[in-house]
Amino acid sequence: MKSAEEKIWNYIDGLCSQEEALEIERLLQEDIAFQNLYQEILSFDENLKLTDLEEPSMGFTFQVMDKIRLQAQPLSLKAQVDKRIIYGIAASFILILGFIMAVAIAQTNWSASSGYFDFSLNYDAFKIGEGFSRTAIQAFLFFDIIMMLLTADYLLRKKSKLS
Template sequence: MNTIEEELWNYIDGNCTPAEQAAIARLIEQDEAYSKKYQELLQLNQEFAAMELDEPSMAFTYNVMETIRTENARQPLKAAIDKRIIIGIAVFFIFTILALLVFAFANTHSQLSAFDVKVKLPAAVKLPNVANIFTSPVFKWFIMFDVVLALFLSDSYLRRKKTTKQA
């Protein structure tokens, strides 16, 4: 069962059923302890009702939001990109482009004797026929992709260099 104070607070606040209200009213009339406690709690409730609630200033919410906004603005947004991955991708593309250029120059027949390159491989090593690969649209798209990627990477590198100089 509830303590005396809990029952009396429910009675004062009007949170009890009519049967409980009647029972508590009888206890207040008959029991001296209930009567004293009821008078104390009633007086306390009246003091609470007479108090003015403190309200924050009009600009409080605005000041709090501005503080939060400036704290978030101070922290730079950085993506967690590992530079080793970027270097690995760049090395892969550089080696791929160099290998394609070596094969392209080795398989072209130039009329200048200074650029005439003959690749001599052991008899056990057979190179695949790459004549159809270099003329296919897939190869052209691959070279175009590499050129666009190289331009993009060089542009981002130069922009980053420019912004660090300005800062």
């Protein structure tokens, strides 16, 4: 339950509901002690509104802002990602891609008797289970090549920004 002072402050500030305002107005008409408290709080509120707020000096503001600038800024969540995780994922992709490229190079027919190289792969070497078809392997290779090109582009752009 609110105290009488709290009800009066809410009434003066206009923060009370209509029911509370009607109750306070009724108390102001009937209760002399409530009227005296209301007059006291009302005069205090008027004096409070008349006082000027003190502002800190410009030197103080400058010193505080200077100290804030010198403090270490918190790292964003993006900067807090552990680089070892990223390098581990990149290494696994590179190893898988390297293995697939080694198998593809080993199975390539390098004879040039017909005038062109035959790059047909023996996909039976890639069959780990029945779930991997020729299309799935080609899609995986395509994805790995795109990821490799994007990574190379990122690294080259990063190096060019540093220099």
